[in-house]
Amino acid sequence: MLGSTHGTLTTDFRARVEACGETPRTAVHSTAAPSASDTVAVDVSGRPLHADVPDLDRLFRPESVAVIGASDAEGRPNTGITRQLIAWAERVGARIHPVHPTRPTVFGLACHASVADLPEQVDLAVLLVGDPLPVIEELAEAKVKFAVAFASGFAETGDAGAAAQDRLAAAVRRSGLRLLGPNTNLNAFEEFRDDLDGPAIALITQSGHQGRPVYTLQELGIRLSHWAPTGNEADLETSDFISYFAEQPEVGAIACYVEGLKDGRSFLLAADRAARNGVPVVAVKVGRTETGARTAASHTGKLTGADTVVDAAMRQFGVIRVDGLDELQDTAALLARARTPQADGVVVYSISGGTGAHFSDLATEAGLSLPTLSPAKQDELHQWIPQYLNVANPVDNGGHPVGDWRGRKIIDAILADPSVGVLICPITGPFPPMSDKLAQDLVDAAEQSDKLVCVVWGSPVGTEEAYRTTLLGSSRVATFRTFGNCITAVRAYLGHHRFTAAYRSPFEDAPRTPSPSYRKAQALMRPGQQLSEHAAKQLLRAYGIRVPREQLVTSAAAAVRAAGLVGYPVVMKASGPQLAHKTELGLVKIGLTSASQIRDAYRELTDIARYENVPLDGILVCQMVERGVEMVVGVTQDDLFGPTVTVGLGGVLVEVLHDAAVRVPPFGEDQARAMLSELRGRALLEGVRGAPPADVDALVEVVLRVQRMALELGGSLAELDVNPLMVLPRGQGAVALDALAVCR
Numbered sequence: 001m002l003g004s005t006h007g008t009l010t011t012d013f014r015a016r017v018e019a020c021g022e023t024p025r026t027a028v029h030s031t032a033a034p035s036a037s038d039t040v041a042v043d044v045s046g047r048p049l050h051a052d053v054p055d056l057d058r059l060f061r062p063e064s065v066a067v068i069g070a071s072d073a074e075g076r077p078n079t080g081i082t083r084q085l086i087a088w089a090e091r092v093g094a095r096i097h098p099v100h101p102t103r104p105t106v107f108g109l110a111c112h113a114s115v116a117d118l119p120e121q122v123d124l125a126v127l128l129v130g131d132p133l134p135v136i137e138e139l140a141e142a143k144v145k146f147a148v149a150f151a152s153g154f155a156e157t158g159d160a161g162a163a164a165q166d167r168l169a170a171a172v173r174r175s176g177l178r179l180l181g182p183n184t185n186l187n188a189f190e191e192f193r194d195d196l197d198g199p200a201i202a203l204i205t206q207s208g209h210q211g212r213p214v215y216t217l218q219e220l221g222i223r224l225s226h227w228a229p230t231g232n233e234a235d236l237e238t239s240d241f242i243s244y245f246a247e248q249p250e251v252g253a254i255a256c257y258v259e260g261l262k263d264g265r266s267f268l269l270a271a272d273r274a275a276r277n278g279v280p281v282v283a284v285k286v287g288r289t290e291t292g293a294r295t296a297a298s299h300t301g302k303l304t305g306a307d308t309v310v311d312a313a314m315r316q317f318g319v320i321r322v323d324g325l326d327e328l329q330d331t332a333a334l335l336a337r338a339r340t341p342q343a344d345g346v347v348v349y350s351i352s353g354g355t356g357a358h359f360s361d362l363a364t365e366a367g368l369s370l371p372t373l374s375p376a377k378q379d380e381l382h383q384w385i386p387q388y389l390n391v392a393n394p395v396d397n398g399g400h401p402v403g404d405w406r407g408r409k410i411i412d413a414i415l416a417d418p419s420v421g422v423l424i425c426p427i428t429g430p431f432p433p434m435s436d437k438l439a440q441d442l443v444d445a446a447e448q449s450d451k452l453v454c455v456v457w458g459s460p461v462g463t464e465e466a467y468r469t470t471l472l473g474s475s476r477v478a479t480f481r482t483f484g485n486c487i488t489a490v491r492a493y494l495g496h497h498r499f500t501a502a503y504r505s506p507f508e509d510a511p512r513t514p515s516p517s518y519r520k521a522q523a524l525m526r527p528g529q530q531l532s533e534h535a536a537k538q539l540l541r542a543y544g545i546r547v548p549r550e551q552l553v554t555s556a557a558a559a560v561r562a563a564g565l566v567g568y569p570v571v572m573k574a575s576g577p578q579l580a581h582k583t584e585l586g587l588v589k590i591g592l593t594s595a596s597q598i599r600d601a602y603r604e605l606t607d608i609a610r611y612e613n614v615p616l617d618g619i620l621v622c623q624m625v626e627r628g629v630e631m632v633v634g635v636t637q638d639d640l641f642g643p644t645v646t647v648g649l650g651g652v653l654v655e656v657l658h659d660a661a662v663r664v665p666p667f668g669e670d671q672a673r674a675m676l677s678e679l680r681g682r683a684l685l686e687g688v689r690g691a692p693p694a695d696v697d698a699l700v701e702v703v704l705r706v707q708r709m710a711l712e713l714g715g716s717l718a719e720l721d722v723n724p725l726m727v728l729p730r731g732q733g734a735v736a737l738d739a740l741a742v743c744r
Contacts, residue, residue, distance in 0.1 A: 051269035062123035069128030070098030140175035149181035184231030199252025200225035252336030264641035271317035343421035348394035356394030506666035
């Protein structure tokens with residue numbers, strides 16, 4: 001039985017870790033050796049801790065605009081674009097200056113031969129030219145703040161196009177201006193309705209047409225404030241717009257269609273800013289499948305990233321990922337306009353027992369809480385609803401009252417219940433006058449309540465007066481067309497507010513100086529090589545991760561002496577820098593209890609290694625640890641986000657079970673525990689079939705220490721695999737029985 005080497009995470013563990021210069025709560029991934037300098041701007045890896053928020057006011061609301069390549073010749077593509085830009089400039093109150101080398105006027109406006117001839121310094125230049133690169137230097141000399149490039153044929157076309165885009169990006173960096181595009185479109189210059197009130201949706205799309213469903217929400221009374229079609233993102237990227245929109249007071253939600261992220265850290269920092277400001281970000285992110293990822297790369301020329309990592313990163317920072325454009329529009333619309341929930345409870349109110357049961361099944365399966373209404377509340381509802389109908393939740397009214405005030409009384413009584421935060425009324429089809437009266441009562445009640453009222457209008461027609469005028473005419477009722485979209489949006493709404501209420505930016509606690517562990521670990525690293533098990537365990541020990549008692553020996557006699565010191569029974573393993581799967585080669589012997597078994601095992605292990613031509617640095621004689629739950633904790637490198645931390649069920653079947661959760665640093669103790677809750681086999685940690693509960697605190701401690709290792713060694717550690725990590729019964733700790741480490 002091994003004794004405990006850890007205390008609680010909030011006392012002994014924290015004190016010990018901080019005493020050696022480590023931070024248990026957070027870490028951030030590294031791509032270079034940490035610097036000893038401590039600044040407020042960067043973490044120990046040298047990466048930024050806060051997003052730069054670009055001032056994009058003059059991009060969206062310029063005072064002066066130059067149109068390079070303007071035209072009014074019939075049949076020319078640039079003519080239609082020029083006409084639209086002139087109309088847009090008039091709407092936003094901007095002065096517009098056409099630029100063309102041979103035209104004296106364009107649409108009656110004086111035309112200038114070159115950028116140098118512009119009569120004033122302009123805020124925005126729109127480039128209607130096939131090759132924007134030669135124009136960039138001219139714009140820089142004219143001190144233009146922003147440029148938009150529509151031209152295609154860049155990274156979306158392959159290697160040659162990617163090289164051209166790199167040249168364009170380099171020129172933009174030298175120029176000091178900010179570029180939207182290339183391969184973008186006119187979406188930023190659409191006409192937005194100015195007669196709508198309330199919080200707005202800001203839209204970001206890498207494919208312009210994919211934003212159309214959100215844009216058309218204006219026809220349903222939902223305000224849209226901005227549309228950023230980012231295209232290939234040679235300069236300005238999705239993250240820049242998230243950071244900017246999160247600071248705009250009129251923005252209630254940010255809706256995104258994302259094909260590829262340009263930089264993982266920039267995205268995390270932007271999402272962090274939105275989370276700290278309480279601004280919801282809803283995103284469709286393509287690339288869940290190999291086909292989707294390949295198509296996205298050919299479209300925008302950017303890396304999609306491993307989808308499981310992208311998914312985890314979004315969850316960590318509160319980005320709400322949805323699958324369909326219909327879900328994007330419905331979820332963003334609800335989050336933009338709904339007030340903060342007063343409770344998590346959802347009540348389903350229907351005129352049909354079947355409808356209520358069907359919707360309740362779907363809602364409960366999705367994780368929504370449908371509390372049973374109190375006996376007193378049920379008695380109150382039965383004043384207006386027959387006794388034989390169920391009003392516990394769902395509430396079945398048997399037919400909403402039409403001729404008097406009872407319907408409104410029912411709705412008001414439900415909304416008055418303190419356990420209720422959301423009332424959902426699914427109306428599967430119109431049946432006047434009952435559906436008309438029901439819709440009006442719901443709207444009237446919603447106007448008088450701070451709680452969310454949702455209606456699902458199931459009619460495929462959508463021309464009914466109750467829908468078009470009554471429901472859509474109210475800014476206080478959220479109206480959906482499908483059960484699924486309503487449930488998705490309400491779940492996101494409640495989840496977003498729970499998340500932001502408890503959110504603390506992990507970047508605030510990110511360590512800024514390397515720990516003593518880092519210096520010890522650096523001495524063990526061998527660039528480009530895989531470490532032996534013995535060396536990998538030394539690496540773990542440097543970061544305070546417990547390993548068994550063991551000795552590395554090079555003779556049978558030394559093995560016998562080591563066994564006596566370690567204590568029988570023992571495990572013997574071959575240890576060498578090229579060994580990854582020792583069990584398959586027969587290079588592990590367990591349960592050895594005598595000197596003769598030790599000598600025989602030593603000879604057998606060394607014979608197998610010679611036969612398999614596997615170089616060894618010796619044989620490990622290890623303490624045998626049997627009682628516990630086998631887990632795996634590891635570090636891998638993601639092309640987009642850098643080092644990531646994984647925890648899951650371990651042992652020899654780890655690749656078969658494939659039960660793991662991943663996080664992108666930085667994250668804290670709360671996220672480490674959330675990783676465990678995501679595992680399908682988490683019940684093993686709670687104790688099954690008479691087994692005692694495992695030491696989850698010790699497991700969390702290891703995850704956080706491995707995260708610190710990922711942070712500090714990210715530039716030199718390609719892969720780490722602690723498998724199995726034996727998690728002992730509660731209070732007894734966790735022991736790394738085996739480890740594999742590969743250096744970059």
